[in-house]
Amino acid sequence: MEPYRILIADDEMSFIQLLQKRLSRQGHEVFAFSSPIEALKAVAAKSFDVALFDIKMPELDGLDLLAKAKEVQPTLEVVMLTGHGDIETAIEAMKRGAYDYLTKPVEPAKLELTLQKAAEKGRLIKKSIGLAAAQKTHIGNRPLIGKSSSMLWLTEMIKRVADSDSPVLVLGESGTGKELVAQALHFWSRRADQPFIPLNVGTLPAHLAESELFGHVKGAFTGAHTAKQGLVELAHRGTLFLDEIAELDISLQVKLLRFLETGEFRRVGDPAVRHVQVRVVAATNRDLKEMVAAGKFRKDLYYRLNVVSLPVPPLRERREDIPLLVSYFLNNRFYHGPKELSREAMEYLMAYDYPGNVRELVNILERGVLLSRGSVIQKEDLYYPWESACQDLKLESVEREHINRVLRQVKWDKPKAAELLGIALRTLYRKIEYYGLTPPEQSDHLST
Template structure:
């Protein structure tokens, strides 16, 4: 994210050496070349964060070299240097992609100030890329609601927990609001103005997760055509949420432990050690104590993450929250969809309160959205929900920790197959939600589906 590798392009050997030495004293990796053609050749083979390019050079001048460099590496920051500056040439340089235009002679302080500005710009660009690619935009600022005494105690503790830098481990079933609690910790903390960065550990293969967390250098592996900034760098001075941390492989667990202990790491394929200051919040829907016993999760990493433990109860254990949440989501989706729905009939609310909610708050939220969208009167009645949820069926199907399957002489494989397809039917084909209910990773679910589909 910050400027590390710089190229200085100047046909004046003394001027080039002076600037190279100035930058090296600042701790930068610096390469000096004598003309535009050499610069274009090097940029095609190596990654440079920044280039200081002289305007007047024999052969290929600075303007021509600028165009070619930006054509090869659009993200490389180019600063044009000249002793003969005009407004016209400055405008032309900006039009062709230069970041800035400086007049010779310049001082080391001017150079350091310029690099500082570039660092701030690069950080904003990297954060914007992350947020554009994030899939959870609609839940960033959603508040947390509860009348339950256990939940109230948790919320009371959040502000105190938020003031420290201690790692937090949030455990609970899928859909209980673990990410919302993680966001609350960040926004109550002194880091609230800094980035809150999330990575879904269950959604990525080991090689991809390593790159997502730590970033990679150009050429680190096949397909790594440019340097990539990882989530740890993006979250520097802020908070990093490791969602479903139990799904991390043993190899990545070892690397993560080192980062937590030493607060430093290297990008994949890189040699430079990067120092970071990141607050870690991790979530899981698994019992990590059992995972440790099975040998799938490191005990030392567990203790590093579990400095402050938080356990969120499932919705069926805080039924007093169901009317509150149902009315909250009714108001939200009625407003968003310009709906005439304004209330929920008492019989309907009683029906909702009796349901086991295997998908917890997330399932209630989805049911309310569908009911509001399909509702045709000001009040939602019992009939609006009986077609969406079946209380009797919920008592005989999986409810996270309670799974009841009628085996009737079935093999274990047939029972597993039936459970998977039943759960998928219940979630409307949503594999991520089904995997959460089954307490397996999305990747494992896909592998099992491939196996059963092929076997048919």
């Protein structure tokens, strides 16, 4: 067990002395107090990884100590100790932000494991907050890139709803920057110092999605050798970003709806109800109304998510933003010396329709940076000789050819192709079927 700094507050002196000695032998730095007032002073003076508070103590009960300690150290994870007659109070403590509760007498091994998991969560959140602070500086110092009316409107709407607790549904084609919108909602809000937890729902097998979201207890299913916190717990007081929400299994949509309405959930295999405060931002590139009509997405979940919807415009509808994006990516994204575009190269980029949107623009620019011979990127550096430079193709045709090219490039490794395309594997399967794409050897066989 990794060494942690542990705070203990319990009015049973013999218990805390025994526990302090046991934990200290394992290398932990332990501060034990029989007075909750003294424990609170310690919280104000030092930073702790985890705390263990008894619920019933003189001077200050465990619930009050929990609240005051959290005010001083918001990331402090607290485990509560209670007698059998105080279970309701312990559950109330969980609702107020306690990590877990244990009933006396407690098994030492169970206590140590719970403290370890609580401390690990605390350190993970602190690390997340550190990353969030860095990202906040980056995002907070610049608007979303664009001067088009649609991007100016989007930026204004993000700022208006950033501090709300209501869910937000971000809509847009693949590659438009929906996660960047979710990040802006988080980092321009009062939650900016709390975790931002992203999850691409489309990458999860249906049987693992519930565990990933809500966690599980030990033995809940085959392979669950230890208990695991779900992402909703890790996102407590912060933002949970659910990308590809349309891919969420219909059976799990009911549980997500309940969580959105109450903030309550159960880990897989655990009857205990837990409570967290999380702002949910969901995103999709699909038409959820059509999915509702087809019975593939719950109507009640759709309306709960769609309190505020933020459409992210495709790049072809905001061409005036392309020079700004090009300048930003060339100056901040690639590290191959100073580069600029020739007039013909910029004209080519301004005329292209970008079925892959901003993500595709980044890929094209990276190719140009790598293939250019000098400091100026020429038009021919931006595409391969076998690619047509003509831009009068229909969007469907361009998308079909792009998907087919990527599949051939990775030798029809579909999971890898889906990752490169930035879409869910299930979405890729649908597009392969829709466009009638087949591997080269299969195509040759069918044509003979």
